[in-house]
Amino acid sequence: MTPDSVDPRRVPYCVLPGGRIPRIGMGTFGSDLYGPEEVSAAVAGALRFGYRLFDCASVYGNEDRIGQVFDEAFSAGVVKREEIFVISKVWNDMHGRGDVLLSLARSLKDLRLDYVDAYLVHWPFPNYHAPGCDGDARNPDSVPFSADSYLEVWRQMEKIRDMGLARYIGMSNMTVSKMKAVLPHCRIMPALVEMELHPSFQQTGLFRYCVERNIQPIGYSPLGSPNRPGRDRSPGDVVDTELPEVEAAARAHGIHPALVCLKWAVQRGQIPIPFSVHEKNYRANLCAIIEDPLTDAEMLAIAKADKNCRLIKGQVFLWEGAGGWEDLWD
Numbered sequence: 001m002t003p004d005s006v007d008p009r010r011v012p013y014c015v016l017p018g019g020r021i022p023r024i025g026m027g028t029f030g031s032d033l034y035g036p037e038e039v040s041a042a043v044a045g046a047l048r049f050g051y052r053l054f055d056c057a058s059v060y061g062n063e064d065r066i067g068q069v070f071d072e073a074f075s076a077g078v079v080k081r082e083e084i085f086v087i088s089k090v091w092n093d094m095h096g097r098g099d100v101l102l103s104l105a106r107s108l109k110d111l112r113l114d115y116v117d118a119y120l121v122h123w124p125f126p127n128y129h130a131p132g133c134d135g136d137a138r139n140p141d142s143v144p145f146s147a148d149s150y151l152e153v154w155r156q157m158e159k160i161r162d163m164g165l166a167r168y169i170g171m172s173n174m175t176v177s178k179m180k181a182v183l184p185h186c187r188i189m190p191a192l193v194e195m196e197l198h199p200s201f202q203q204t205g206l207f208r209y210c211v212e213r214n215i216q217p218i219g220y221s222p223l224g225s226p227n228r229p230g231r232d233r234s235p236g237d238v239v240d241t242e243l244p245e246v247e248a249a250a251r252a253h254g255i256h257p258a259l260v261c262l263k264w265a266v267q268r269g270q271i272p273i274p275f276s277v278h279e280k281n282y283r284a285n286l287c288a289i290i291e292d293p294l295t296d297a298e299m300l301a302i303a304k305a306d307k308n309c310r311l312i313k314g315q316v317f318l319w320e321g322a323g324g325w326e327d328l329w330d
């Protein structure tokens with residue numbers, strides 16, 4: 001810890017079955033813009049500053065560098081293993097029989113951990129694209145969602161949980177109808193579901209569906225992902241930090257609109273995982289959620305600002321014969 005860092009005991013936690021998770025984390029996807037060195041340096045700085053939750057994934061291509069940072073932090077006494085909550089995810093090309101365990105084994109080796117705190121199914125399809133591809137890229141082997149295929153992946157997730165290699169298992173990029181199709185057949189329920197959540201895309205139906213079942217929502221792209229890759233940009237996308245309701249709250253609190261998005265997220269009940277390689281920003285993000293909350297009126301105004309504007313449309317995962325990106329989301 002540095003003298004100006006945040007005491008992690010001041011950061012609130014959400015309760016999970018048999019455990020807990022910090023109410024804010026740091027994202028680690030460099031958006032094809034920041035390489036492993038920059039992202040892992042930010043993770044090192046964030047650990048020292050007081051972050052205890054890190055959202056990783058094999059496809060982000062930086063778990064080995066982040067693992068070195070964890071290892072150094074444990075050796076230097078910055079933090080103990082059990083004090084951090086590490087999420088990783090199985091990528092779409094590792095859905096085959098036996099592949100989930102292989103993928104997790106690789107992530108554990110890279111992250112230099114004996115277990116992850118949570119392991120998620122990154123996308124509910126085995127469809128994948130080349131790293132850094134553009135928005136028109138399609139893989140001819142792509143297929144639509146199949147509950148049976150998903151459940152085969154989930155059986156493997158349950159096994160790694162049984163083996164103690166992941167304390168929790170979870171899902172990502174789901175919809176209510178996909179969850180309705182698979183949840184009745186899960187032996188172990190997901191503890192966490194990661195989904196895109198920001199003021200202009202609140203996914204109220206999916207959010208409530210999860211909360212009512214004690215499944216903790218994690219909100220990705222909580223600031224509206226201003227630096228997302230070109231393949232995830234479309235004409236008409238809303239800029240969250242320019243929403244009048246967000247700007248008004250920012251003015252009232254004398255803060256950047258990005259910090260309003262994070263206060264709103266935590267007060268609503270999801271766990272935001274903002275990304276930044278800039279110390280000033282990731283420090284401000286952690287501080288924002290422990291001080292000066294939004295008023296009920298500001299929360300209500302932002303609740304009404306929803307524009308149903310999905311930014312990460314996932315069109316690169318479409319299969320032959322599919323219509324538009326909406327087909328991925330039922």
Ligand SMILES: NC(=O)c1ccc[n+]([C@@H]2O[C@H](COP(=O)([O-])OP(=O)(O)OC[C@H]3O[C@@H](n4cnc5c(N)ncnc54)[C@H](OP(=O)(O)O)[C@@H]3O)[C@@H](O)[C@H]2O)c1
Pocket residue numbers: 026027028029030031055056122172173194195219220221222223224225226227228256258259273274275276277278280281282284285312
């Ligand atoms: N499960 C999934 O499929 C999925 C999909 C997408 C993302 N994710 C996860 O969610 C994380 C976050 O999502 P994201 O990176 O797409 O979007 P985001 O967190 O909404 O936005 C990140 C961008 O916001 C800027 N920023 C951060 N803090 C700021 C501040 N205080 N003031 C002004 N600007 C600020 C950063 O710029 P600077 O770096 O210049 O500060 C960064 O480029 C990812 O890293 C990843 O871990 C998961």
